[in-house]
Amino acid sequence: MASISGICSSSSPSVKPRLKPLLRATSLRRNMVSFPIRTHRIGIPPVHSVAREISSELSDDGALKNETAAPTKVKKKGLEKDPRALWLRYVDWLYQHKELGLFLDVSRVGFTDEFVAEMEPRFQAAFRAMEELEKGAIANPDEGRMVGHYWLRSPHLAPTSRLKSLIETTLDAVCDFAGDVVSGKIKPPSSPEGRFTQILSVGIGGSALGPQFVAEALAPDNPPLKIRFIDNTDPAGIDHQIAQLGPELASTLVIVISKSGGTPETRNGLLEVQKAFRDTSLDFSKQGVAITQENSLLDNTARIEGWLARFPMFDWVGGRTSEMSAVGLLPAALQGIDIREMLAGAALMDEANRATVLKKNPAALLALCWYWASDGVGSKDMVVLPYKDSLLLFSRYLQQLVMESLGNEFDLDGNRVKQGLTVYGNKGSTDQHAYIQQLREGVHNFFVTFIEVLCDRPPGHDWELEPGVTCGDYLFGMLQGTRSALYANNRESITVTVQEVTPRSVGALIALYERAVGIYASLVNINAYHQPGVEAGKKAAGEVLALQKRVLAVLNEASCKEPVEPLTLEEVAERCHAPEDVHILISCVFRNHFAFIWHVNIEMIYKIIAHMASNDRALIAEGSCGSPRSFKVFLGECNVDELYA
Ligand SMILES: O=P(O)(O)OC[C@H]1O[C@](O)(CO)[C@@H](O)[C@@H]1O
Numbered sequence: 010m011a012s013i014s015g016i017c018s019s020s021s022p023s024v025k026p027r028l029k030p031l032l033r034a035t036s037l038r039r040n041m042v043s044f045p046i047r048t049h050r051i052g053i054p055p056v057h058s059v060a061r062e063i064s065s066e067l068s069d070d071g072a073l074k075n076e077t078a079a080p081t082k083v084k085k086k087g088l089e090k091d092p093r094a095l096w097l098r099y100v101d102w103l104y105q106h107k108e109l110g111l112f113l114d115v116s117r118v119g120f121t122d123e124f125v126a127e128m129e130p131r132f133q134a135a136f137r138a139m140e141e142l143e144k145g146a147i148a149n150p151d152e153g154r155m156v157g158h159y160w161l162r163s164p165h166l167a168p169t170s171r172l173k174s175l176i177e178t179t180l181d182a183v184c185d186f187a188g189d190v191v192s193g194k195i196k197p198p199s200s201p202e203g204r205f206t207q208i209l210s211v212g213i214g215g216s217a218l219g220p221q222f223v224a225e226a227l228a229p230d231n232p233p234l235k236i237r238f239i240d241n242t243d244p245a246g247i248d249h250q251i252a253q254l255g256p257e258l259a260s261t262l263v264i265v266i267s268k269s270g271g272t273p274e275t276r277n278g279l280l281e282v283q284k285a286f287r288d289t290s291l292d293f294s295k296q297g298v299a300i301t302q303e304n305s306l307l308d309n310t311a312r313i314e315g316w317l318a319r320f321p322m323f324d325w326v327g328g329r330t331s332e333m334s335a336v337g338l339l340p341a342a343l344q345g346i347d348i349r350e351m352l353a354g355a356a357l358m359d360e361a362n363r364a365t366v367l368k369k370n371p372a373a374l375l376a377l378c379w380y381w382a383s384d385g386v387g388s389k390d391m392v393v394l395p396y397k398d399s400l401l402l403f404s405r406y407l408q409q410l411v412m413e414s415l416g417n418e419f420d421l422d423g424n425r426v427k428q429g430l431t432v433y434g435n436k437g438s439t440d441q442h443a444y445i446q447q448l449r450e451g452v453h454n455f456f457v458t459f460i461e462v463l464c465d466r467p468p469g470h471d472w473e474l475e476p477g478v479t480c481g482d483y484l485f486g487m488l489q490g491t492r493s494a495l496y497a498n499n500r501e502s503i504t505v506t507v508q509e510v511t512p513r514s515v516g517a518l519i520a521l522y523e524r525a526v527g528i529y530a531s532l533v534n535i536n537a538y539h540q541p542g543v544e545a546g547k548k549a550a551g552e553v554l555a556l557q558k559r560v561l562a563v564l565n566e567a568s569c570k571e572p573v574e575p576l577t578l579e580e581v582a583e584r585c586h587a588p589e590d591v592h593i594l595i596s597c598v599f600r601n602h603f604a605f606i607w608h609v610n611i612e613m614i615y616k617i618i619a620h621m622a623s624n625d626r627a628l629i630a631e632g633s634c635g636s637p638r639s640f641k642v643f644l645g646e647c648n649v650d651e652l653y654a
Contacts, residue, residue: 088119088499104371106361109354109517110463110508113371117492117502118456120381125367128380128532132373135531136365142527144168149327149538150421156538157323158330158523162356162516172325179321180352183335186318187342190262191233195317198295200260205296207257208236208343209250211278212266212336214409215328216300219337219519220266222406223351224344226399226515232344234262239278247281259291262343264298266336268322270305273550279307300335327538329410330523333516347512354516362524372524378503379529382456383430386533387415392448393434395460396488399510403460404434407522414526414537421534428535434458438487445491449498457495457502459488460518464509556610557617559585561644564627568644575630575641581618582611618642 089095095116104113142148145168148156160167164176189195193204200206210220217240224236237250254261263282267275286293299311300320311319320335331337333355338348364370367377383389391411393404416429434440437459448455465471465481473479492502505521507514530537563584567574576584619634621627622642632640 085119086121088117088496088501090497102368102374104368104374106357106371106517109357109361109514111358111371111514111517111521112504112506113374114504114506115374115378117496117504118378118381119501120377124381125377128377129367131532132367132377132528133365135373135376135528136363136370138531139363139524139527149536151536151539151541154538155325156327156330156527157325158327158333159359161326161333162352162520163359172323175321175323179335180338180348183320183338183342183348186320187339190343191345197260197262198292202260205234205260205262205343207254207261208234208340209239209254209261209263209282210236210266210340211239211263211275211282212300213240213272213274214413215331216266216268216272216275216336218329218402218406218409219332220340222402223332223337223341223346223515225402226510227341227346227512228344229346234343236340236344239282240274242274242277244281247278251282251285258285258289261296262298262317263293263296264300264340265307265311266300267305267307268302268326268328268331268336270299270301270307270309273547276306298339300339329413332519341512350512351516354511354513355520356516357513358517358520359524362521362528372521373528375503375521375525376529376532378456378501379430379525380532382501386426387429387431388454390431390433390455392455392457393432393460394437394440394457394488394491395434395462396437396484397460397462397510398436400460400462401436403518404432404436406519408432410522411526413540413543415530415533415535416542417535417537418542419535421536426533426535428533430529437491438484441487441491448500449494453500455500457492457500459492459502459504461485461488461504461506462508462510463506553613553617556585556613560614560617561621564642564644573643575643577639577641578611578615578618578637581642582614585610585614 089098099114099116102114102116104115105111138148142156143159143166145155145157147153155168157167157172160172161176164173167173167176186195190205196204210217212220217238220236221238221240228236237253239247239250241247251258263279265275265279283293286296294314294316297311297314297316298318298320299307299316300322301307301311302322302324308319320339322331322334322336326334328336333352338351341351342348358371362370362372364373367373379391383391391407393407395401395403411430411432418425418427420426420428435443448457465479465484471479471481492504495502505518507518526537560581563581564576566584567576615637618627619637622629622634625645627642628645630641630643634640
């Protein structure tokens with residue numbers, strides 16, 4: 010058994026939300042936005058934070074309509090249209106990483122030399138910040154954490170020898186365990202096949218998106234183990250995954266992934282899967298693997314129940330940058346993907362991204378384009394279009410990486426900035442038959458990133474479907490045509506080109522965008538490594554479930570009466586609020602918010618009851634859910650246990 014407990018890092022210190030007085034932009038002039046100079050942690054100079062509400066838009070000829078929106082003093086001008094000048098711009102700015110076979114073309118983004126010059130000091134500061142981060146600075150100040158995903162592929166860079174050996178030991182353990190599972194040395198106890206054939210990965214967000222993207226991109230046609238995912242608390246979705254496994258549940262390795270070890274969706278997925286194991290008389294512990302931080306709820310459960318294996322997550326690796334930790338590496342290795350190649354590709358890309366000359370640093374070039382195109386305030390969305398089916402999930406993966414990192418209400422100095430960069434996209438050329446019409450001719454609120462893969466299919470397999478033209482030529486033509494057509498209509502685009510979709514190039518792509526996010530975050534002075542907004546949603550969900558328990562208790566009590574006492578919504582709400590809400594109500598009345606809170610609660614109680622009624626857990630005595638004012642509700646069966654629990 011590959012249990013490597015004890016090598017996880019200790020759990021993180023408690024986190025306090027950062028509350029600072031809000032500062033506002035102090036002066037806005039017509040052609041320029043200037044802001045008070047502020048000091049900055051880890052060496053970032055002041056930035057021209059631009060209030061989101063100031064709209065900016067390129068007009069159809071590429072000129073800026075609202076000049077006050079410019080994040081720098083540089084005026085935007087129309088995009089270059091002269092073919093020769095454009096070719097020179099292409100050649101001048103083309104980035105190539107020879108060893109990785111990766112190109113980055115930023116020529117179709119209209120930044121000017123003046124803009125680049127103005128941004129230069131900010132880039133130098135961002136490079137210094139990245140350097141400090143890699144040396145182990147507390148780059149996630151709210152949570153008091155280091156940010157160390159770069160060490161995962163270059164352990165020698167880890168700030169202590171303990172961390173270095175932790176990374177290396179974990180990687181070895183992942184490889185050994187995966188090798189033993191694939192070879193059949195580690196086998197499920199009661200499978201007729203005598204070896205594991207399936208992986209069921211249970212996790213959400215950063216504990217799912219990386220493994221999903223990599224599986225889609227790199228899993229061979231006949232992997233040693235096939236993978237499927239439970240990444241939600243949707244019971245029907247979970248049932249579907251379990252039903253699809255059918256009798257192969259007996260040969261399924263269940264990998265439960267959660268950095269915190271307490272995410273409700275993941276816990277629910279685990280409980281549902283464990284029930285499915287019980288229902289089929291299978292011993293879950295012999296087939297369960299946990300990837301989590303040491304001593305988390307999940308870790309303790311796995312240890313106490315004696316699961317097959319446990320692998321560590323580190324508090325200095327964020328969920329959305331965890332693909333190169335056990336989170337991504339274990340599922341990938343089990344599918345026969347060369348994870349050391351993935352790590353090598355990422356390490357090479359990291360190395361390139363340490364260049365302090367803008368033109369030689371691909372991540373910085375991306376950040377420059379994002380800043381230019383979205384005015385440094387996310388005023389334009391990033392549409393990601395990989396022209397390759399296997400990269401379908403790249404945009405979804407990037408959506409979390411970019412939006413959960415950059416979407417921030419406050420900057421590092423406590424100013425309300427409401428930052429972000431919206432990401433969406435699926436794949437080309439498929440999307441040309443969906444929304445490219447709007448991109449070409451409709452609202453101009455985006456820039457595009459094309460991902461191009463030069464090699465169409467393995468050598469020896471291609472054929473011409475018409476003289477001189479292959480199927481892949483069409484895909485190539487669609488990409489180039491769309492890029493040109495968009496540009497002709499002043500729509501900017503970036504093109505990232507890789508030779509092939511391989512573990513090495515996928516590792517490099519992940520590393521490229523991880524670093525671009527880090528650099529961009531420095532440019533706009535935000536903490537890219539926390540996600541306070543997500544916590545608010547989780548907390549609110551907890552409150553809804555707590556309210557549901559109270560509603561259930563009230564209905565139980567009324568339904569146990571002889572005769573049963575059906576209740577209106579108002580009656581349920583009133584009984585729910587006593588006695589523990591009295592305090593809340595008094596303070597709400599005191600602050601003149603009573604009506605609002607009452608309204609929200611009664612609406613929520615209505616939704617709770619409607620949901621229970623839809624699932625046969627509450628019965629409507631009078632009226633219907635469609636007329637909430639009048640309906641009366643009771644529970645079908647009086648649950649005395651619950652009532653007196
Ligand atoms: O790995 P965990 O702790 O279950 O968290 C899953 C995801 O939830 C988030 O915290 C957002 O809720 C992501 O950042 C994270 O990747």
